[in-house]
Amino acid sequence: MSHVDSDLIVTGLRKEYVTAAGSLTVLNGVDLSLTRGDALAVTGPSGSGKSSLLFVLGGLERPTLGSVRLRGRDVFAATETELAAWRQESVGFVFQEHHLLPQCTVLENVLIPRLAGSGTTADDVARATQLLERVGLQQRLAHRPAQLSGGERQRVAVCRALINQPALLLADEPTGNLDRENADTIGSLLLELSRDVGNVLICVTHSTDLASRFPRCAELRDGRLTSL
Ligand code: ADP
Numbered sequence: 588m589s590h591v592d593s594d595l596i597v598t599g600l601r602k603e604y605v606t607a608a609g610s611l612t613v614l615n616g617v618d619l620s621l622t623r624g625d626a627l628a629v630t631g632p633s634g635s636g637k638s639s640l641l642f643v644l645g646g647l648e649r650p651t652l653g654s655v656r657l658r659g660r661d662v663f664a665a666t667e668t669e670l671a672a673w674r675q676e677s678v679g680f681v682f683q684e685h686h687l688l689p690q691c692t693v694l695e696n697v698l699i700p701r702l703a704g705s706g707t708t709a710d711d712v713a714r715a716t717q718l719l720e721r722v723g724l725q726q727r728l729a730h731r732p733a734q735l736s737g738g739e740r741q742r743v744a745v746c747r748a749l750i751n752q753p754a755l756l757l758a759d760e761p762t763g764n765l766d767r768e769n770a771d772t773i774g775s776l777l778l779e780l781s782r783d784v785g786n787v788l789i790c791v792t793h794s795t796d797l798a799s800r801f802p803r804c805a806e807l808r809d810g811r812l813t814s815l
């Protein structure tokens with residue numbers, strides 16, 4: 588696969604945090620190239636910068652140095668407003684905590700990323716319903732998050748991350764709070780759904796079981812990403 592065909596091209600990424608105790612370098616020359624349909628599992632010790640890497644790749648944090656290109660676009664050449672719009676359109680996030688809105692139903696939660704534009708359409712509702720069917724929640728559309736199991740809540744979070752058919756799907760220890768069986772289900776869904784959508788999936792995980800199911804694995808250590 589040649590570099591120019593890649594959907595996601597990360598070059599010389601460096602991230603320093605400036606704290607009262609001085610400057611802390613967490614990413615120190617991360618290079619990465621992935622194409623749609625690719626799925627990468629990222630492992631690494633606690634504090635090695637895995638979440639920081641996802642935050643930068645998803646445009647939530649600007650890098651100190653280096654560039655991120657997604658589908659030909661230089662992500663950080665944008666203004667803050669453009670960056671926020673790009674993130675909304677191009678990136679889906681799944682976190683360890685589901686961050687669902689308690690007052691909204693399952694269906695409404697999945698539709699939240701669609702509310703930013705001109706409001707939800709019948710097509711949006713159809714697509715959200717289809718995604719929820721795909722993850723086995725067709726009987727739970729009107730439930731509130733508190734009325735779901737942990738595994739079900741995380742399946743809703745996966746659907747919400749995919750509703751905009753993002754070019755990049757980022758998951759930060761998405762199975763960290765789940766038992767083995769639910770973790771397996773979420774892992775499979777992330778892999779299958781991102782293949783269906785044709786996006787790039789990057790998943791941070793402590794689970795060697797989950798990582799082993801990804802076509803590509805890398806470890807973050809000393810600020811660098813090394814292929815495993
Ligand atoms: P991981 O997800 O691999 O556990 P993080 O990316 O959360 O690691 O954090 C990497 C390091 O950067 C940690 O030592 C953490 O304390 C530090 N860090 C993370 N976010 C900030 C921040 N906003 N300001 C200063 N230091 C931070």
Ligand code: MG
Pocket residue numbers: 637638639759
């Ligand atoms: Mg983390």
